[in-house]
Amino acid sequence: MRTLIVGVGALGGVIGARLLARGVEVALAVRDERTASTLRTTGLRVSGIGGDVAVASVDVRPLDGWPSGAFDLVVLATKADDALAVAPRCAAALARGGALLPIQNGAVAQVLAERLPDVHVLGGLSNLGATMKSPGVYEQRNAGHLLVGELSGGVSARVEEVRDWLARGVDVRATANMRGAIWSKLLLNCSVTTLGAVAGTTMRRYVADPDGRALFERTYDEALAVALASGVRPERMLVEPIPPPAKRDAWIEQVLAGYGDVQPSMLQDFERGRPTEIEHINGYVVRRGAALGVPVPLNTAIADTVRTISRGEMRPALENLRRILRADRARSGEREGLSV
Numbered sequence: 001m002r003t004l005i006v007g008v009g010a011l012g013g014v015i016g017a018r019l020l021a022r023g024v025e026v027a028l029a030v031r032d033e034r035t036a037s038t039l040r041t042t043g044l045r046v047s048g049i050g051g052d053v054a055v056a057s058v059d060v061r062p063l064d065g066w067p068s069g070a071f072d073l074v075v076l077a078t079k080a081d082d083a084l085a086v087a088p089r090c091a092a093a094l095a096r097g098g099a100l101l102p103i104q105n106g107a108v109a110q111v112l113a114e115r116l117p118d119v120h121v122l123g124g125l126s127n128l129g130a131t132m133k134s135p136g137v138y139e140q141r142n143a144g145h146l147l148v149g150e151l152s153g154g155v156s157a158r159v160e161e162v163r164d165w166l167a168r169g170v171d172v173r174a175t176a177n178m179r180g181a182i183w184s185k186l187l188l189n190c191s192v193t194t195l196g197a198v199a200g201t202t203m204r205r206y207v208a209d210p211d212g213r214a215l216f217e218r219t220y221d222e223a224l225a226v227a228l229a230s231g232v233r234p235e236r237m238l239v240e241p242i243p244p245p246a247k248r249d250a251w252i253e254q255v256l257a258g259y260g261d262v263q264p265s266m267l268q269d270f271e272r273g274r275p276t277e278i279e280h281i282n283g284y285v286v287r288r289g290a291a292l293g294v295p296v297p298l299n300t301a302i303a304d305t306v307r308t309i310s311r312g313e314m315r316p317a318l319e320n321l322r323r324i325l326r327a328d329r330a331r332s333g334e335r336e337g338l339s340v
């Protein structure tokens with residue numbers, strides 16, 4: 001399967017290096033010739049979970065340096081905004097019958113499938129955690145896997161072929177309920193990750209605060225209401241996506257066991273002054289909620305707070321969660337006052 005990985009950052013670097021180290025031929029695309037030239041010199045090295053590998057020789061060019069119609073699979077491993085920008089060029093790189101596999105957080109695959117109706121867009125997501133230490137040097141942070149599937153549901157021969165091909169390098173699984181899986185990850189990103197970034201701390205620390213815990217529960221529930229109104233059946237991902245009402249505390253403990261101590265990636269974006277993926281996380285839930293008539297005041301306030309922090313007008317702090325909750329309670333009180 002002639003394969004191009006577009007974006008050789010944390011995930012693209014780990015996936016590419018592990019495939020190449022196993023002798024699986026993959027081509028790589030980076031943003032510009034300068035980065036390509038660096039990677040040709042350094043090669044790729046991965047340390048951490050899954051063992052160390054080093055690849056001396058890599059076939060890497062800027063995306064425009066790859067011919068059209070040359071690949072059976074393009075793995076799109078950039079951040080979400082870049083993925084939307086570069087997807088048409090990735091589609092042009094596909095041979096007839098080829099497939100595009102976006103692996104971003106958020107709803108990028110669905111958006112691309114709508115924008116590029118003539119392209120076979122697979123669904124993908126990553127439970128594999130990785131960081132890039134410097135160009136060509138990566139660390140795998142957990143024993144997670146990539147998940148692939150058809151956005152239309154079911155497990156096709158194509159999905160099995162892609163799974164088996166990429167599984168030569170990293171753990172890859174297929175699901176018959178890809179949209180459900182994407183939503184389940186989105187629910188956790190909207191609550192666990194974004195609230196952690198806004199609070200400037202881990203989920204374990206912010207849910208120890210009663211307001212932090214209340215905001216976590218209500219943000220999750222709002223996003224879940226949008227998922228269910230969209231007609232998807234969220235798929236189990238470490239925890240049941242629909243918290244059992246009578247066992248809510250036990251459910252939160254399970255979420256904490258899986259994600260409670262993870263440093264939110266969006267917090268790193270704030271710290272490094274990089275754009276966040278908020279428009280594809282809570283921002284997407286807000287747009288879907290508006291389209292479906294599902295109220296999403298908390299996700300709206302949280303997305304606004306992230307934009308404010310990104311502009312440098314506010315700092316991540318636990319107090320931000322309390323303020324969002326207080327403002328929402330004041331709004332609800334006003335609404336109740338008007339209705340009597």
Ligand SMILES: NC(=O)c1ccc[n+]([C@@H]2O[C@H](COP(=O)([O-])OP(=O)(O)OC[C@H]3O[C@@H](n4cnc5c(N)ncnc54)[C@H](OP(=O)(O)O)[C@@H]3O)[C@@H](O)[C@H]2O)c1
Pocket residue numbers: 006007008009010011012029030031032035063077078079080082086103104105126127128129130131132277
């Ligand atoms: N890392 C993780 O552990 C992890 C886990 C789950 C999900 N995800 C998701 O996976 C996606 C990728 O994350 P990441 O951590 O791998 O991001 P990353 O380290 O920022 O890597 C993205 C790479 O894409 C490159 N890129 C951007 N535009 C490009 C273009 N036009 N052509 C070629 N390359 C381009 C970037 O290059 P420049 O540096 O030059 O911009 C960067 O090297 C995100 O949506 C993230 O949310 C990541």
